[in-house]
Amino acid sequence: MPRPFHLGWFLQGSSVQAWGEPWTGAIGRDWMRPDLFTDMARALERACFDYILVEDSSYVGEAYGGSREIYLRHGLSVPRQDPSIVATLLFAATQRIGVATTLATFTHHPYLLARIMATLDQVSAGRAGWNMVTGSSDMAARNLGLDGLPEHDLRYDMADEYMACVNALWDSWEPGAILADTESGVLVDHEKVHSVDFKGRWYSSRGPLNSGPCMQGRPVIAQAGGSPRGRRFAATHGETVVANPKGIAAMKAYRDDIRALAAAAGRDPDSIKVLFLVNPIIGESAEHAEMRRLERIAAADRRIAQRLAHFSKVTNIDFSGFDLDQPIDEGLRTNGHQQNLDTLKRMGAGGKTLRQAFTEYSGTGLSVDLCGTVDAVAGQMAEAMQEIGGDGFLFSMGDVSRRVVAEVADGLVPALQARGLVRRAYAHATFRENLLEF
Ligand SMILES: Cc1cc2nc3c(=O)[nH]c(=O)nc-3n(C[C@H](O)[C@H](O)[C@H](O)COP(=O)(O)O)c2cc1C
Numbered sequence: 001m002p003r004p005f006h007l008g009w010f011l012q013g014s015s016v017q018a019w020g021e022p023w024t025g026a027i028g029r030d031w032m033r034p035d036l037f038t039d040m041a042r043a044l045e046r047a048c049f050d051y052i053l054v055e056d057s058s059y060v061g062e063a064y065g066g067s068r069e070i071y072l073r074h075g076l077s078v079p080r081q082d083p084s085i086v087a088t089l090l091f092a093a094t095q096r097i098g099v100a101t102t103l104a105t106f107t108h109h110p111y112l113l114a115r116i117m118a119t120l121d122q123v124s125a126g127r128a129g130w131n132m133v134t135g136s137s138d139m140a141a142r143n144l145g146l147d148g149l150p151e152h153d154l155r156y157d158m159a160d161e162y163m164a165c166v167n168a169l170w171d172s173w174e175p176g177a178i179l180a181d182t183e184s185g186v187l188v189d190h191e192k193v194h195s196v197d198f199k200g201r202w203y204s205s206r207g208p209l210n211s212g213p214c215m216q217g218r219p220v221i222a223q224a225g226g227s228p229r230g231r232r233f234a235a236t237h238g239e240t241v242v243a244n245p246k247g248i249a250a251m252k253a254y255r256d257d258i259r260a261l262a263a264a265a266g267r268d269p270d271s272i273k274v275l276f277l278v279n280p281i282i283g284e285s286a287e288h289a290e291m292r293r294l295e296r297i298a299a300a301d302r303r304i305a306q307r308l309a310h311f312s313k314v315t316n317i318d319f320s321g322f323d324l325d326q327p328i329d330e331g332l333r334t335n336g337h338q339q340n341l342d343t344l345k346r347m348g349a350g351g352k353t354l355r356q357a358f359t360e361y362s363g364t365g366l367s368v369d370l371c372g373t374v375d376a377v378a379g380q381m382a383e384a385m386q387e388i389g390g391d392g393f394l395f396s397m398g399d400v401s402r403r404v405v406a407e408v409a410d411g412l413v414p415a416l417q418a419r420g421l422v423r424r425a426y427a428h429a430t431f432r433e434n435l436l437e438f
Pocket of ligand 1: 056057131134135340
């Protein structure tokens with residue numbers, strides 16, 4: 001039997017529920033209410049997913065053409081609700097699936113973040129994860145009264161210290177500190193709760209944490225560093241690393257690199273699960289899937305301005321003035337998400353136009369193209385995992401619709417289960433234990 005792999009779902013645009021997407025029902029149009037997401041969480045739990053990763057950023061985009069118009073008009077990551085509140089609702093609707101909430105190091109003081117995550121871990125009975133990001137836009141920083149974000153690599157140096165601070169706060173309650181002894185009337189053993197007195201270069205906190213301890217000791221750390229410095233960070237702190245390298249060779253190289261960096265940092269590489277972004281195209285037959293693939297490419301081309309606007313948002317590069325039919329400028333640089341820009345440049349190698357490179361980048365598959373009937377796609381996923389070595393996939397299907405969720409949860413996953421490729425039941429109650437099960 002092959003070793004099973006893990007499944008996650010990347011929930012983007014965490015409030016605009018399937019805007020403009022058919023197959024959502026009337027509720028799908030009511031973007032403020034959580035019904036579509038809570039139904040999705042139940043469906044993914046039925047399919048025994050490891051986790052849902054709730055994306056976040058804290059600003060309205062305006063990198064494209066120096067205007068907010070395209071972002072607001074099409075609901076590109078706006079309106080966006082607070083992810084920790086969305087996560088709470090997902091937890092309330094489920095019992096086993098993990099939820100990793102995105103919170104950035106520059107938006108929350110370490111004390112506040114440690115407290116929010118401990119609370120989420122408690123109310124979910126040990127199912128909380130933290131998608132640990134350092135941010136990518138000066139505009140978000142300005143919303144918080146800062147002039148801008150620190151330089152890319154410095155952000156990760158600061159994040160190392162941030163991790164030391166939140167870890168100290170989570171450790172400020174020793175195991176066994178909560179006695180809850182009705183006979184003696186003692187709730188907490190005060191000798192097992194300690195100050196932290198953390199004084200770093202950038203962050204300080206006295207402690208102890210007043211929320212009490214995390215149920216899991218600390219939340220599961222999700223990370224997506226793609227640059228050399230980001231990968232080093234992910235390999236040091238991440239427990240599930242999510243990434244979008246293009247093609248089997250790049251996926252294998254990425255995972256091998258994370259594992260080698262983890263070993264160099266004194267960690268067991270098997271304690272990190274690398275999940276790759278995918279957006280499979282599923283059809284009733286091979287012909288139907290191929291038709292849907294062509295439709296997706298055509299839709300990507302029709303919406304190229306919207307897609308470029310999203311790309312502008314994460315790279316802070318204004319693509320609105322670029323000629324789509326000219327080659328990509330090799331000299332482009334970003335202080336935002338470096339890996340995304342590097343991938344686009346690679347797609348454009350050999351003099352391809354921006355349109356061609358971008359269609360290839362975003363119009364077809366993500367890490368690896370998956371297309372066909374559920375059985376065919378299950379086979380393609382098995383083959384990819386065999387070549388790469390592990391550890392699973394993170395579905396990134398754009399906006400959520402009931403049809404897309406059902407295709408994956410009730411179509412593809414049973415086909416994967418029939419081949420013994422994914423779990424049929426949760427073995428454990430907590431996020432980390434399920435992640436480390438295989
Ligand atoms: C699957 C995935 C999810 C991500 N989610 C977020 C997010 O919610 N918020 C955010 O600011 N960045 C997010 N990022 C960006 C990463 O944190 C990181 O900045 C990016 O992968 C580039 O790597 P680098 O920082 O090493 O250049 C995500 C990246 C990936 C691949």
